[in-house]
Amino acid sequence: MNAPRALTRSSYQLRCINCGSVRSDNATNLRCLHCGDLLEALFPDRKFDMPALRRTWLERRGSNEPEDVSGVWRFRELLPNLDEKAMPITLREGNTPLYELARCARAAGVDRLMAKHQGMNPTGSFKDTGMTVAASFARQAGYKWVACASTGNTSASMAAYAAYGGMRSLVLIPEGHITWGKLSQALDYGALTCQVKSDFDGCLKLLEIVVQRKPIYVLNSINPYRIEGQKTTAIELMEQLSWNPPDHIIVPGGNLGNSSAIGKALMEMKEAGLISALPKLSIIQAEGANALVRTMRETGGKRLIPVHAETMATAIRIGNPASWKKAVRVLEATGGTVEQVSEAEIAIAKAQIGSDGIGCEPASAVTLAGLKKLVAIGFVKPHERIVLILTGHVLKDPDFTIKFHRGELLAGAPRLSQNRRPPVALEANADAILKTLEQHERSQA
Numbered sequence: 001m002n003a004p005r006a007l008t009r010s011s012y013q014l015r016c017i018n019c020g021s022v023r024s025d026n027a028t029n030l031r032c033l034h035c036g037d038l039l040e041a042l043f044p045d046r047k048f049d050m051p052a053l054r055r056t057w058l059e060r061r062g063s064n065e066p067e068d069v070s071g072v073w074r075f076r077e078l079l080p081n082l083d084e085k086a087m088p089i090t091l092r093e094g095n096t097p098l099y100e101l102a103r104c105a106r107a108a109g110v111d112r113l114m115a116k117h118q119g120m121n122p123t124g125s126f127k128d129t130g131m132t133v134a135a136s137f138a139r140q141a142g143y144k145w146v147a148c149a150s151t152g153n154t155s156a157s158m159a160a161y162a163a164y165g166g167m168r169s170l171v172l173i174p175e176g177h178i179t180w181g182k183l184s185q186a187l188d189y190g191a192l193t194c195q196v197k198s199d200f201d202g203c204l205k206l207l208e209i210v211v212q213r214k215p216i217y218v219l220n221s222i223n224p225y226r227i228e229g230q231k232t233t234a235i236e237l238m239e240q241l242s243w244n245p246p247d248h249i250i251v252p253g254g255n256l257g258n259s260s261a262i263g264k265a266l267m268e269m270k271e272a273g274l275i276s277a278l279p280k281l282s283i284i285q286a287e288g289a290n291a292l293v294r295t296m297r298e299t300g301g302k303r304l305i306p307v308h309a310e311t312m313a314t315a316i317r318i319g320n321p322a323s324w325k326k327a328v329r330v331l332e333a334t335g336g337t338v339e340q341v342s343e344a345e346i347a348i349a350k351a352q353i354g355s356d357g358i359g360c361e362p363a364s365a366v367t368l369a370g371l372k373k374l375v376a377i378g379f380v381k382p383h384e385r386i387v388l389i390l391t392g393h394v395l396k397d398p399d400f401t402i403k404f405h406r407g408e409l410l411a412g413a414p415r416l417s418q419n420r421r422p423p424v425a426l427e428a429n430a431d432a433i434l435k436t437l438e439q440h441e442r443s444q445a
């Protein structure tokens with residue numbers, strides 16, 4: 001039996017985050033026509049029977065309809081509504097697991113630690129939850145081309161959704177600074193992929209010029225529909241926690257779309273009465289790409305301090321984050337904080353997440369590295385309930401992992417060695433293997 005297909009879907013408007021002017025036509029321009037700032041979706045007349053809505057969401061798990069199987073569209077009452085006849089482009093995104101990280105909890109000095117793994121999405125990153133919504137709106141608006149600037153994951157995701165939805169895709173990536181895994185996805189899914197002699201921030205600027213000259217829809221997280229889809233990470237998380245919110249949610253910060261989306265969802269759920277308290281949402285950046293950390297510490301969130309970004313966690317190698325104002329608002333509303341972590345701290349945290357049998361890409365590991373610091377300064381208490389958002393799959397960047405375990409990454413950094421598990425080269429000989437195993441057991445005892 002199919003679950004009910006739709007309760008009344010909410011109507012929405014797009015509003016400028018700076019001057020507040022509303023685009024009543026919901027046109028696909030991504031910026032405010034008056035002041036050029038970003039837009040966000042607003043749901044003025046939304047009223048739901050919350051217990052009924054929660055039941056409907058659960059019932060949809062028993063349905064085989066694509067819209068219900070998707071962990072994004074399952075929550076469609078809280079998203080902008082597609083036209084009556086339009087079908088979403090869905091690769092059955094969302095529905096990601098919430099794991100216990102026992103070893104990582106010990107490493108961070110907390111009683112319990114959970115991680116919601118957004119890397120378990122169809123293309124291996126959280127981007128899919130936003131892409132299904134934004135790509136569907138692109139197709140509904142009649143676009144033949146979609147495009148993004150990317151550090152890799154957005155391009156992989158966009159290329160997949162564009163292909164599945166019958167659109168063409170243009171990718172601008174910073175030459176030499178995206179991982180092979182991500183680049184290979186964009187190529188395989190058929191994107192027109194341009195390696196540009198610039199960084200991510202330069203690629204995004206270029207893209208905004210290109211789309212003024214051709215009807216191409218930008219699917220970066222400046223697109224408000226991306227943010228709407230990514231809200232479902234937090235909605236699904238609350239459902240997994242039986243609507244009992246944790247004390248802390250910790251996310252990596254790059255262009256700051258994801259933290260904005262999760263924060264927006266938390267605020268909307270609180271306002272709707274789906275949760276009774278707001279978790280503190282904290283954002284962690286790499287020291288070499290710390291624009292938001294500097295912005296908060298040096299200006300109190302009033303003025304963006306762009307930086308020249310440099311980090312081996314290439315996904316967050318971003319110096320001029322587009323959604324910084326939205327992220328500041330989330331920090332203020334939830335009482336979260338910002339923290340920065342070094343390259344060595346990221347590498348150690350990544351290996352520790354791996355040793356729990358979970359794994360993630362380097363950018364996701366900033367969450368554990370940051371948590372350790374937040375515990376050390378007393379912002380997070382050991383008994384509190386904490387959820388890390390892991391944003392990308394461990395197979396996105398095997399080069400980093402292999403170099404780390406072989407001792408080729410940050411060679412000479414002493415604290416790294418205890419987390420390294422290098423491969424052992426042996427002759428084809430059972431005795432040699434058993435001897436190695438016994439040596440290993442002794443070293444672990």
Ligand code: F0G
Pocket residue numbers: 125149150151152153154155221252253254255256257258259315316361363364391392
């Ligand atoms: N983690 C991963 C694995 C990412 O790919 C990104 C961003 C982030 C964290 C940061 O998220 O930008 O919303 O603050 N990657 C983008 C891309 C920019 O092009 O794939 P954010």
